[in-house]
Amino acid sequence: MRDVLKATVPAVALMTALAACGQSGDGASGEAAGAGSSTAPGTATTEPADATATPESTTTTGGSQSGGGNTGSDCATDDLAVTIAAQGDSATAPTAMVVVTNNGEKDCTVHGWLTFTLVNAANEAVEVPTEKVEEPGPAVDVKIIAGGSAFAGIKWTTCDKGDSSCGAGNTIRWDLGTSADGPAAELEGFPAAEKSNITMKSLKVGTLQPSRQGVVAW
Template sequence: MRSTARQLLRLLPAVAIAAVAAGCAGTPSPSPVGFSSSPAAPSAPAVSESPAVSESPAVSESPAAPAGKKIGACRTQDMSAVVGMQPSEGGSTSTAMVQLTNKGGSVCEVDGWASFSLVNAAGEVVEVKTEKVEQPGAPTATTLKAGGSAWAGIKWKNCDKGSSDCPTGNTLRFNLEADTDGKVAELEGFPAPEKSNITMGSLQIGSLQPDRQGVVAW
């Protein structure tokens, strides 16, 4: 009996080891978690909707430019006049070109005719029969900046200085507001003032133009 018991005791460890081995063999090993043969393609990020595009603000029309200030008429006191004698083919008629220049600091306008008066050595206006004519055409309104000029032609009939009815003087005056007197004009190509050799039986004054071209061609 004792020998049998000893044999059983010797067999117990072996049986236990065999049982443990059998249990390990019967349980399948778990597969690793979280791995696959091919990595999953990353999902595309959600595309957020584009924010609503607000309409462009309405473009307001440019305010209308205020009506320009009316340009005033040129005044005699702000102007200068140069009267240049033109070459003559002889005869009883003389011709001169008039250049009116704005000497003021403001823009002004001329339109129509300038007036001219014959003045004697005593500074008195000598009466001359005068006619304003549409030559070389109708007057042209001309805006003159400071230093700008307008042009005209004048023609007159010469007369015999010794005749009692021959108006004679030594200079000319011009005026834009009145028909007589005014400021002294600068004369070019005329007889020396001391000779008082300007004679005018009659005078024609041409219209003011923006250019000198043709103002004495009549």
């Protein structure tokens, strides 16, 4: 019986030692695997890629906002077309509605008044005493959407072309500033250009407004 016990004890001790060695080996393998995972090349590459993606997205958004948005900056002459439509017979009712149309691709803003210049058949500016008036209301900044219009009214006193103080012409130029060399307006309801029968002893120019309501009722 004692011989059986003596044989069994070493066998149990050997099995226990082998089990302990197996556990130690597995732990070392796990640690090695964990260390390999934390320094894997794929992970290091992914983090900088994500960091780079964020600025790219921000830059694209900013570019879209600054490049594609309608900011309502000042209108350029080349983006506008001006029509001056006489209200009734201009010889007897010297009042006209001014329509300023934005033919550009973006919204833009006009300020206060336009400048108008009577021009004769020789393409020369005709001197006409002009007053800018706050009619039908105070001067304001008017934002004109692309394809939209702003409005104003003008009134003048007619005169006899034989009078030396009478200005006579066949077209009217306009300008966003104060220049007399702006483009010609399209005239509706005025005498034919060849007659040079647009006569002005004086001219009053009303303020630009976002609506045509009341712009000639002053």
